[in-house]
Amino acid sequence: MFDGIVALGHSLGTFLDPLSIGLILLSSLAGVIIGALPGLTATMGVALMTTLTIKMPSNQALLVLICTYVGAIYGGSRSAILLNIPGTPASAAACLDGHALAKQGLAGRAMGIATSGSVLGTMIGIFFLALFTPILGGLALKFGAYEFFWLAVFGVVIAGSLTGGDPLKGWIAGLVGIFSACVGQEAIYAFDRFTFGSRDLAGGFNLVPALVGAFGFAELLIAVREKAVPVKVDPFDSVIPRIADVARHWRTILRSGLIGTFVGILPGVGEDVAAWSSYAAAKRASKEPEKFGKGSIEGLMAAETGDNACVPGAVIPVLTLGIPGSAPAAVLMAAMLIHGVRPGPMIMIEAPTFVYDVVAMMLFATLGILLYGLTLTQLLIKVLMVPKPVILPIIFVLCVVGSFAIASRLFDVWVMLGFGIIGFALRRLGYPVAPLVLGLVLGDLMEKSLRRGLVLSDGSLGPFLTRPISVVLWITILLVVLWKIPQFRRLFMRKAAVTS
Amino acid sequence: MATHSEHTLYSISPRTDLRTAFVWIAIGALIVFGSWRMDRLEHQGAALHSAPGLWPGIIGLLLALLGMVLAWRSIERARTTPWNAALPDDTVLVPAWRFRLATAMFFTYALLLVGHGLPFWVGTALFVTAFVAVFRRADRIANGEAPHPRKDLLLAVICGAVTAVVVSQVFEKLFYVRLP
Numbered sequence: 001m002f003d004g005i006v007a008l009g010h011s012l013g014t015f016l017d018p019l020s021i022g023l024i025l026l027s028s029l030a031g032v033i034i035g036a037l038p039g040l041t042a043t044m045g046v047a048l049m050t051t052l053t054i055k056m057p058s059n060q061a062l063l064v065l066i067c068t069y070v071g072a073i074y075g076g077s078r079s080a081i082l083l084n085i086p087g088t089p090a091s092a093a094a095c096l097d098g099h100a101l102a103k104q105g106l107a108g109r110a111m112g113i114a115t116s117g118s119v120l121g122t123m124i125g126i127f128f129l130a131l132f133t134p135i136l137g138g139l140a141l142k143f144g145a146y147e148f149f150w151l152a153v154f155g156v157v158i159a160g161s162l163t164g165g166d167p168l169k170g171w172i173a174g175l176v177g178i179f180s181a182c183v184g185q186e187a188i189y190a191f192d193r194f195t196f197g198s199r200d201l202a203g204g205f206n207l208v209p210a211l212v213g214a215f216g217f218a219e220l221l222i223a224v225r226e227k228a229v230p231v232k233v234d235p236f237d238s239v240i241p242r243i244a245d246v247a248r249h250w251r252t253i254l255r256s257g258l259i260g261t262f263v264g265i266l267p268g269v270g271e272d273v274a275a276w277s278s279y280a281a282a283k284r285a286s287k288e289p290e291k292f293g294k295g296s297i298e299g300l301m302a303a304e305t306g307d308n309a310c311v312p313g314a315v316i317p318v319l320t321l322g323i324p325g326s327a328p329a330a331v332l333m334a335a336m337l338i339h340g341v342r343p344g345p346m347i348m349i350e351a352p353t354f355v356y357d358v359v360a361m362m363l364f365a366t367l368g369i370l371l372y373g374l375t376l377t378q379l380l381i382k383v384l385m386v387p388k389p390v391i392l393p394i395i396f397v398l399c400v401v402g403s404f405a406i407a408s409r410l411f412d413v414w415v416m417l418g419f420g421i422i423g424f425a426l427r428r429l430g431y432p433v434a435p436l437v438l439g440l441v442l443g444d445l446m447e448k449s450l451r452r453g454l455v456l457s458d459g460s461l462g463p464f465l466t467r468p469i470s471v472v473l474w475i476t477i478l479l480v481v482l483w484k485i486p487q488f489r490r491l492f493m494r495k496a497a498v499t500s
Numbered sequence: 501m502a503t504h505s506e507h508t509l510y511s512i513s514p515r516t517d518l519r520t521a522f523v524w525i526a527i528g529a530l531i532v533f534g535s536w537r538m539d540r541l542e543h544q545g546a547a548l549h550s551a552p553g554l555w556p557g558i559i560g561l562l563l564a565l566l567g568m569v570l571a572w573r574s575i576e577r578a579r580t581t582p583w584n585a586a587l588p589d590d591t592v593l594v595p596a597w598r599f600r601l602a603t604a605m606f607f608t609y610a611l612l613l614v615g616h617g618l619p620f621w622v623g624t625a626l627f628v629t630a631f632v633a634v635f636r637r638a639d640r641i642a643n644g645e646a647p648h649p650r651k652d653l654l655l656a657v658i659c660g661a662v663t664a665v666v667v668s669q670v671f672e673k674l675f676y677v678r679l680p
Contacts, residue, residue, distance in 0.1 A: 051677075052671075052675055052677075053675070054675070054677060055675055055676045055677060056675070165511075168566060168569060168570055168573070169570075171566055172524060172563065172566050172567070172570070175559055175562055175563045175566065176563070178559050179531060179556065179559045179560070179563065182555060182556040182559065186552045186555075188550060188552075189541055189544065189546065189552060191538075191539065191541065191552040193538065193552055193553070193556060194531075194534060194556070217606075220606070221599075221602075221603065221606075224594070224598070224599055224602040224603070225593055225594060225599045226591055226592065226593060226594070227592040227593060227594050227642075228639070387636065387639065388635075388639075389631060389632050389634075389635030389636050389638075389639060390632055390636075390655075390659055392602075392631070392635075393605075393627060393628045393631035393632065393659075393663070394628065394659070394663050396606055396609070396610075397609075397624055397627070397628065397663060397667055398667070400609065400610050400614060400680065401667060401671055401677070401679060401680070404614075404615070404678075404679070404680040405671065405675075405677040405678070408678045410615045410680060413610050413611075413614075413615070413680065414611075416610075417606075417607065417610055417611075429512060429516065429517075429520055430511050430512040430517075446555075447555040450555060451549070451550055451554070451555065454549040454550065455547075455549070455550055459547060459548070459549040
């Protein structure tokens with residue numbers, strides 16, 4: 001316990017030099033702006049920043065990425081409140097009550113609530129990040145190839161089930177991602193698969209250009225296709241958070257923080273589900289549920305606390321299991337691998353202080369959003385007013401340069417374009433992209449674990465189905481899949497009704 | 501996989517879903533075929549369970565299977581609703597030519613203007629200037645605003661020049677990254 005506090009103190013101290021403080025301020029600002037701009041998401045922001053920071057020392061690069069991630073999830077609430085357009089999918093729930101408050105002339109108060117909810121939500125998530133990561137890291141050491149296989153499958157199945165409205169399409173998207181990870185030389189015999197004689201394809205798809213394409217370029221294409229909404233912001237009151245709003249809703253804050261963190265820990269789910277789950281729970285527990293959707297302070301507080309608590313929560317499985325809790329966390333994990341950090345069960349043994357470095361980065365990112373939450377309103381409104389034709393080509397230039405920067409080869413630019421087109425087409429056809437990303441990130445781990453497990457058991461599937469943790473995992477996966485099949489769900493409900 | 505009441509929840513029509521289902525079945529079948537034809541490396545002592553084609557074969561099979569489920573669901577939906585029934589999409593779209601032109605400009609920049617001898621900053625300045633000039637003017641026309649060709653061109657040139665210089669300098673001098 002005390003070792004942990006000392007390590008955290010040391011980690012906090014390492015980021016108190018002028019360069020790190022400058023990076024915190026700049027990257028939090030970049031995150032808030034990316035989050036506030038409709039069409040640019042946290043995943044895209046983190047993916048672009050990964051390419052920008054490729055040559056930086058690992059701790060500074062990850063500091064930039066975490067500040068961008070936290071900033072972007074917070075920034076989305078600004079456009080949700082002021083324009084009724086969620087800056088990121090995570091802030092869609094904030095539109096309901098945030099914009100309703102703005103229409104009543106209380107946009108400043110709504111932004112104050114969003115700031116206090118976001119800051120407190122992130123703090124709750126950070127508390128659990130610091131508390132759970134060492135414990136879960138110890139538990140994860142008991143995991144073998146069999147358990148990791150099921151855990152990776154669990155991540156893709158859950159992402160497919162909960163992101164987007166159609167689980168069947170979510171699972172198909174996940175399979176497309178897993179197949180994309182198969183392209184190139186396989187791990188055991190270095191045998192070329194689906195490379196068609198191309199030397200570039202033999203190396204497989206580089207993760208970052210694929211992610212920049214699936215999120216960055218695909219989102220640009222969507223933004224180009226949709227007509228821009230004229231930006232009109234009415235005068236508003238003070239954005240300074242009110243202590244009374246926080247004190248009155250402490251239960252909502254605590255509940256939403258816990259829900260957000262828990263949703264974050266679930267592999268592949270993400271901030272939007274955290275926000276909606278917290279919002280729904282707050283409505284159920286509220287004494288004034290009829291006010292929800294019409295300018296409820298409680299509703300806005302719940303949504304903003306939930307989605308921001310999810311950020312540290314989503315980092316917990318990254319650090320302990322090497323399995324991302326959300327799409328931006330998947331990019332963050334890819335960045336960690338690029339920078340030579342191996343997230344997973346061995347992290348508490350190989351780099352125990354790194355976990356506390358991440359906690360410290362999150363704390364500084366929280367200070368960043370608090371600072372900009374109190375001061376940045378007018379500048380953000382000006383940014384929101386920049387016409388789309390000016391922003392889009394600049395973002396695309398960054399997508400191209402960023403993809404090229406990873407390995408200095410044009411092939412990665414083509415990969416970015418290809419995944420952009422696939423991501424755009426999938427979205428238009430109603431397929432969520434988050435499972436594709438999870439499949440792409442976890443496909444390699446899934447295959448390695450399956451083949452390693454089969455080699456260890458001499459081709460027997462027994463250990464996959466009988467080891468205690470594996471049993472829990474595959475039964476959970478089976479139940480999740482069955483629960484998403486309406487016929488099965490109806491049958492179960494009917495049986496439950498008859499029994500009761 | 502859906503009840504009658506759930507049919508209305510779908511944002512994509514049964515016809516489109518059925519078409520994409522066939523695409524998934526075809527892709528899945530191709531992956532299975534490619535995996536089956538893959539060298540099993542028996543001469544290197546590889547057992548069947550460690551053959552390189554095993555995992556992609558499983559994925560291809562699952563993809564084809566889920567494609568079949570999607571096809572079956574689309575046909576089931578079409579029994580109670582029209583083939584083109586889908587939730588109304590309230591997104592306001594720009595005319596198709598704008599989307600096509602923007603996409604063509606993106607591809608021209610990424611495939612032709614960078615990495616083929618033209619200095620990066622020149623290609624970037626040309627792309628950004630052209631994009632801003634064309635779409636600012638298109639926005640004004642679409643919104644019924646008075647045209648300001650000189651003002652828009654000046655803005656476009658400034659955007660192009662600033663982006664080219666800032667991106668080149670920041671990536672090369674600050675982040676030590678090679679440019680295409």
